[in-house]
Amino acid sequence: MGTDVNRKAKHILIVGGGYVGLYTALRLQRRLSRELRDGSVRITLATPESYMTYQPFLPExxxxxxxxxxxxxxxxxxxxxxxxxxGKITKVNHAAKTATFQPADGPRRDIAYDIIVMAAGSISRTLPIPGLTDIGIGFRTVGEAIGLRNRVLHQLDVAESVDDPDLRRRALTFVVVGAGFAGVEALAELEDMSRDSIRYYRNLSPRDLRWVLVEATDRVLPEVGPEMGRWTLEQLRERGIDVRLNTRLESCVGGKVVLSDGDVFEADTLVWTAGVRANPIIESSDLPIDERGRIKTTTWLTVAGVRDAFAAGDIAGVPDATNPGRFCAPNAQHAVRQAKVLADNIVRTLRGEELVGYRHRYVGSVAGLGLHKGVANVYGIKLRGFPAWFMHRTYHLSRMPTFNRKVRVVVDWTLALLFKRETISLGEIHHPRDEFRAAVATGRKH
Structure with a gap:
């Protein structure tokens, strides 16, 4: 196992390339430009992917x-x-100020650092439900989002091509578990797409589609408040979506979905969005963990009781200075703002200055419910329908990093106004070697 031991410069190691990782690095890059040029500071960002995903745009x-x-x-x-x-940081030994890094290919090595930023985010929180790992799919990555899109369109192809009504019903039944932002937005956009796509199929009609939303609590979209949550529930049901509140998924072995309300039916597609938990990297570190399984963090975004360690975002339990006794919600609104304060406090640490605390009053939430449909509750102002959808797009466009990406998003939206939506399934991109393997197998026979 190799070791990176170059300590000539102050080394800042950022673990994770999500909201906190990217925005912290961006601000440090700007505020420490002189130190980076003269070599007195260097910054390393370790992340499995070479990109940051703007998750609010995954449904679109x-x-x-x-x-x-x-x-x-x-x-x-x-x-x-x-x-x-x-690659992945698999262990953090802050007492020795080293982190074990496992690249995608090659041997692992230890990376020495002076300051560490824990920004590895979260992963899906799953339950030991029989069959979940066999047919379930999450909705947190670009791969999952595009895989789900191809899956839904492929199921339309399957239903069009079979005569068996049971097979058709199973193919056209889609289950989403979890009625928070991810679940409701994913379901609403995909249901909208499937309804738009089905007009190109001669033997199918919108009545054949069955979308089921399963939620263990008694409300949907709690982030937008009770009133807007009830309105959203009414809108989903008016669209023919089967919303099951106070209901849990108990089993889905072989596509046989069993719900706690006693209903049993078959489905080939199940999307799991029922919460998140802190990245398990913290379990392989010597940093303190709170009762909710997150890194204990102060309002200064330092790790509690530890020097030269910072944390923010989903992985951190950051006290909410505007609401004593509570913690900041794990969302992009807090993560982006925390990254700014975190980066500034690292600069203050390097310069021996006093740190500042993170304080942000939650302004509310916006959610998209399909094309030209949305719901919002911002600063107590409640919007629904087209105005909320427009606010949703405008707000998230403003938060999308880099001017380059903003322009590309606007161009995509503009083209979508002028041309019909593409409804092609490219499921084979997930298994690019299958065709070649089949050709090799056929060649051997001959």
Missing amino acids: AAAGNLSPRHVVAPLRRVLPKVRIIN
Whole structure:
């Protein structure tokens, strides 16, 4: 196992390339430009992917309104003064100030650092439900979003091509578990896309589609408040979506979906969006963890009781200074703002200055419910329908990193106004070697 031991410069190691990782590195790159030039400071960002995914745009990418390439920001282009290494940090030994890095290919090595930023985000929180790992798919990455898009369109192809009514019903039944932002937005956009696509199939009609939303609590979209949540529920049901509140998924072995309300039916597609948990990297570190399984973090975004360690975003339990006794919600609104304060506090640490605390009052939420449909509750102002949809797009466009990506998103939206939505399934891109393997197998027979 190799070791990176160059300590001539102050080395800042950022673990994770999501909101916090990217925006922290961006601000450090700007504020420490002189130190980066003269070599007194160097920054390394370790992340499995070479890009940052803007997750609020994943539903639109899944629905075909945005190109998947335009909902990500290429880290090396955005951060030219930062060293980007692709792989996973598998262990953090802060007492020795080293992190074990496992690249995608090659031997692992230890990376020495002076300051560490824990920004590895979160992963899907799953439950030990029989069959979930066999047919379930998450909705947190570009790969999952585009894979789900291709899956839904492929199921339309399957249903059109079979005569068996049971097979057709199973193919056209789609289940989404979790009625938070990810679940409701994914379902709404994909249902909108499937309804738009089905008109091109001679033997199918919108009545054949069955979308089921399963939620363990008694409300949907709690982030937008009770009133807007009830309105959203009414809108989903008016669209023919089967919303099951106070209901849990108990089993889905072999596509046989069993719900806690006693209903049993078959489905080939199940999307799991029922919450997140902190990245498990913290379990392989010597940093303190709170009762919710997150890194104990102060309002200064330093790791509690530890020097030269910072954390923010989903992986961190950051006290909410505007609401004593509570913690900041794990969302992009907080993550982007926390990254700014975190980066500034690293600069203050290097310069021996006093740190500042993070304080942000939650302004509300916006959610897209399909093309030209949305819901919003911002600063107590409640919007629904087209105005909320427009606010949703405008707000997230403003938060999309880099001018380049903003322009590309606007171009995609403009083209979508002028031309019909693409409804082609490219499922084979997920298995690019299958065709070649089949050709090799046929060649051997001859």
